[in-house]
Amino acid sequence: MGEPASWSERRRAQRIPVRGVAVLHGDDGAMHGSIENLSRRGALISLGGLPDDGALDVELRLGLGVGWASARTVRIESTNRRWRVAVAFDRLDAGMGPAIDAAIAATLGAASRRPILVLDDQPTRRSDLVVKLAVRGMTPIAPRTPLDALDLLSRADLAIDVALIAPSVGGDVSSALIDSFPWLTTAEISSDLDATVQRGIDAWSSTELAKIAEA
Numbered sequence: 226m227g228e229p230a231s232w233s234e235r236r237r238a239q240r241i242p243v244r245g246v247a248v249l250h251g252d253d254g255a256m257h258g259s260i261e262n263l264s265r266r267g268a269l270i271s272l273g274g275l276p277d278d279g280a281l282d283v284e285l286r287l288g289l290g291v292g293w294a295s296a297r298t299v300r301i302e303s304t305n306r307r308w309r310v311a312v313a314f315d316r317l318d319a320g321m322g323p324a325i326d327a328a329i330a331a332t333l334g335a336a337s338r339r340p341i342l343v344l345d346d347q348p349t350r351r352s353d354l355v356v357k358l359a360v361r362g363m364t365p366i367a368p369r370t371p372l373d374a375l376d377l378l379s380r381a382d383l384a385i386d387v388a389l390i391a392p393s394v395g396g397d398v399s400s401a402l403i404d405s406f407p408w409l410t411t412a413e414i415s416s417d418l419d420a421t422v423q424r425g426i427d428a429w430s431s432t433e434l435a436k437i438a439e440a
Contacts, residue, residue, distance in 0.1 A: 242433040243328045244408065245381045248284040249276045249310075258310070260285070261408055262433070265325050267296070267313040271407045275301065275308055283312060288381035290324025292317070307407055328381050335384030336438040338364040341425050342388040344374050344398070345414050354389065354414065357422045363429070371398045378406050386432040389414050389425045 243263040247270045249256045258272040268285075276298060283294045300311035317325075341363050345351040351367050358365040366385060368374040371394065378385055390399050391414040399411050410432065412424040429435055 241329045241332050241437070242384070242386070242408070243287065243325075243332050243381060244378075244384060244386075244406070245288060245328065246286040246379075248286070249312075250282040250284065251276055259405075259407055260287075261309065263287075263325060263328065265314070265317065265322055267299070267311065270310050270312065271304070272308045272310055273306075276310060280315075281312065283314075285321065285325075287324055287328040288379070290321070290327065292321035292324055294318065294321060304407075331382040332384045332434070333437065335382070336434045339429060339435075339438065340364045340366055340383055340385050340387075341429055342374060342377065342385050343367040343414075344371065344388060344394055345391040346393055347391065350391075350414070350418070353418055354421065357418055358425065361422060361426060363426065371401075374402065375405065378402065378409065384434060386410060386434050387412070387425060387429045389421060 245260040258270040261269040294314045295316040296312040302309040355365040
C-alpha cells in the first residue's frame with residue numbers, strides 16, 4: 226500500500242468553490258463556461274452546452290492567473306438550462322498549479338470575510354444596508370451600476386456568492402447575473418432593511434463558501 230497523503234496533498238485535491246472562467250477547446254470549437262469548484266486535479270464547470278467527448282484543452286481564467294490544462298470529462302449533470310461538467314486534469318501548464326493554489330487561498334480568505342453584493346439604485350438605502358450588513362459581520366460590496374456588479378462578480382479573489390438586489394433594478398438584471406454566474410444566489414431588497422439583511426445572511430449561510438468558513 227502507498228503512503229498516506231499529506232495534508233498539503235489533500236488540500237490540493239480538495240475541490241474549493243473558486244470562481245472564474247473556463248474555455249473548453251475541442252474539435253467543435255471553443256465553449257465558455259463558469260468554474261464552480263477547482264483543485265489541482267480537476268474542476269466542475271457550468272456550461273450552456275455539452276463539450277466534446279474525450280480529451281479537451283481547457284483555458285483557465287482565474288483573475289489571479291491564466292493558463293492551460295489538458296483534461297478529460299469524467300461526469301456530466303443536467304441542470305436548469307445548463308450542464309455541469311466535471312473534468313479531471315491530466316496535465317497543467319507550468320505556473321498553472323501555483324495560480325490555482327493562489328486562487329484557492331483567496332477564496333478561503335473570502336470565506337472568513339463573508340462577502341455579499343448589494344445592488345440598489347437608492348443611495349440612502351444602499352448605504353444603510355451596507356452599515357447593517359457590516360454590523361452583522363458581513364463584508365458588503367456595493368456597486369453603483371449593474372455593469373459594475375458584473376465586473377465585481379467576475380473577480381475570483383472576491384468570491385461573491387450572494388447578491389441582494391432591489392426590485393427597481395429590474396428582473397432582467399437578476400436573470401442576466403444568474404445566467405452569467407450560475408452559482409450566484411439572489412435575495413430581494415425590501416423596505417424592511419432588517420429583514421433584508423437576514424435574507425442575505427440566510428442565503429450566504431447556505432453557500433459552499435459558508436460551509437468552508439464553518440469547518
